[in-house]
Amino acid sequence: MTEEKNAHIIHITGHNPHRKLIVVGGMHGNEINGVEAIKRLIPQLEKVLDKTNGTIYFLKGNLQALQTGERFIEQDLNRLWLEDNIQKPVGQVADFKALHTLHDLIVNDICQGKFEQCSFLDLHTFSAQSGIFAIPACNQKSIDFAKSFGVPFIEKLSESLPGTALSYFGRLGMTSVVFEGGTHRSAEATDNLEAGLWHSLAYLGFIKPDLPQVVKSRSHLEKISESLPHHLELIYRHKLNDYHRFKMNDGYFNFKPVKKAENLAVQNQSVIKSPESGFMLMPLYQKKGSDGFFIVKEK
Ligand SMILES: [Zn+2]
Incomplete structure (x- = not known):
């Protein structure tokens, strides 16, 4: 070795x-x-x-x-x-x-x-x-x-x-x-x-x-995990090419329910809205990352 x-x-x-x-x-x-x-x-x-x-x-x-x-x-x-x-x-x-x-x-x-x-x-x-x-x-x-x-x-x-x-x-x-x-x-x-x-x-x-x-x-x-949904699938990934220009709105956490068109973040001075209703997953609250957030739904 x-x-x-x-x-x-x-x-x-x-x-x-x-x-x-x-x-x-x-x-x-x-x-x-x-x-x-x-x-x-x-x-x-x-x-x-x-x-x-x-x-x-x-x-x-x-x-x-x-x-x-x-x-x-x-x-x-x-x-x-x-x-x-x-x-x-x-x-x-x-x-x-x-x-x-x-x-x-x-x-x-x-x-x-x-x-x-x-x-x-x-x-x-x-x-x-x-x-x-x-x-x-x-x-x-x-x-x-x-x-x-x-x-x-x-x-x-x-x-x-x-x-x-x-x-x-x-x-x-x-x-x-x-x-x-x-x-x-x-x-x-x-x-x-x-x-x-x-x-x-x-x-x-x-x-x-x-x-x-x-x-x-x-x-x-x-x-x-008893209060959390169990079997989920990904419906949306918010990919970031430049994480410096992305700011997640406060208050999101894993499996928080989100509604379609809800304001989630700001990127390049534009508001990012949820494309679907579902649950929030991995909202980005750190300096580095390649994904802003994911939306999942119950299967
Ligand atoms: Zn990791």
């Missing part, structure tokens, strides 16, 4: 080569909760994991952005997972270096072409004030996994976001899910992401489902 790859590895555990799980925290450098949840889980996991069940790889995403606490350095790592970018030689841009190192580590070293045996779980947080949800890649195994968390899960979102690791690994045939645990840097987000990890490890067959941590985590996820 090269030094570059080693720097991404938080921990590897288990020794069954036929079933693998890759967990990434900090694909966005300002989202430290994923790395925190992983670090909190590991010592407890080591006590209950039957190492013959599979191998689990806990990784860090955008290393340099994690160090500076920014979402990305020059380009959003979670919009770079496109064949063109992967084929290009490594430049000096930190986000591209992270892409190439992670790609080589996951695709070649870990999965070794056997993608159907591999699952990918990408831990994220968001800038809005509340909510929790899962996003599956576009294959049935991923949809089943996302649904299993018991929190809102959103179909058709991965297809509308080009260049996510989620979609890239889903297309390779992996079970691939993003788990969005809460507001950036909140204590709740780390708790929620850790609960999601316990659930995932049991759902994917790495640990026993009757472990106290799993039972507690599943009831926690159920409780915090």
